[in-house]
Amino acid sequence: MAERKIDGGCQCGAVRYSLAGEPLMAAICHCTLCRRAHAAPAVAWAIYKDDQVSFTQGQPKLYASSADAQRGFCERCGTQISFTASFLPGLIDITVGSLDDPQQITPTLHYWHSEHLPWVRFADDLPRYPDLPPFE
């Protein structure tokens, strides 16, 4: 069976990427850092191994949003694209919202739910973890 390829990119098209195969996990983060970085109530992420992700046009500009982590975004239009961290070696989170077809990935849990906004209620029965989810 051919490996699935998923394409995505920023709003202006300066940064484009291609994802090979399935994410290790897809989840919705409610943490305050994601909220501020994206100016959004919650953020959906899909996590991949480095070698599954190729930037086919441009590169995200990196911002150290904390001592351990970097957020990648398009320096032209501001779209948030990626998250990498020293505590996630060899892995890269990609924003589900920047996929050309975000319906291709379905989150399976919520994390940092202890920081969720009280008016943010997702109509699902997925697990809600107060901080980081169990991972590998």
Ligand SMILES: [Zn+2]
């Ligand atoms: Zn852009």
Ligand SMILES: [Zn+2]
């Ligand atoms: Zn977060």
